[in-house]
Amino acid sequence: MGDKTLIKELNKILTLEHGHLGMYKDYSDFKEKEIRRTFRRFMEIEIEHINKLQNVIRNLGAKPSLIMETGDILGKMLGITLNLRGTKNLLETYSKIEKKSHQGYTRFINQLEQEGKNREQFISEFLASNMLEAKLMHLWLEDELQKNRY
Ligand SMILES: [Fe+2]
Numbered sequence: 001m002g003d004k005t006l007i008k009e010l011n012k013i014l015t016l017e018h019g020h021l022g023m024y025k026d027y028s029d030f031k032e033k034e035i036r037r038t039f040r041r042f043m044e045i046e047i048e049h050i051n052k053l054q055n056v057i058r059n060l061g062a063k064p065s066l067i068m069e070t071g072d073i074l075g076k077m078l079g080i081t082l083n084l085r086g087t088k089n090l091l092e093t094y095s096k097i098e099k100k101s102h103q104g105y106t107r108f109i110n111q112l113e114q115e116g117k118n119r120e121q122f123i124s125e126f127l128a129s130n131m132l133e134a135k136l137m138h139l140w141l142e143d144e145l146q147k148n149r150y
Pocket residue numbers: 017020045046049101130134
């Protein structure tokens with residue numbers, strides 16, 4: 001993958017990760033203790049995702065930059081309507097977003113791996129944990145919805 005394409009893709013993912021951070025950063029506003037505790041950790045995980053991407057971009061000699069600075073980043077980039085009214089809708093929306101995140105990482109990582117170059121191999125290994133954690137968050141959200149508490 002050419003430098004320009006690679007950096008552009010990484011900045012796109014970085015922008016999405018900032019959107020993810022926005023989902024969890026107000027964890028303390030939730031009245032449900034389980035959600036407060038879980039979203040607090042999810043927030044920390046999203047910060048780790050952002051840091052990893054910024055590290056990769058910087059190590060490629062580029063500057064991390066968001067492709068969209070404000071507004072409904074996730075809605076616009078994922079082409080979905082975000083229904084956040086009420087805890088159930090919110091959990092469903094977040095679950096959908098984490099599922100998309102996992103799918104996006106899977107696609108990107110497979111693409112990098114197919115190139116078979118050392119640099120691309122290294123980046124795919126480095127970002128595989130972000131992919132896994134998107135899956136784990138998706139599964140937690142699905143499990144929480146199964147409980148029918150909300
Ligand atoms: Fe993330």
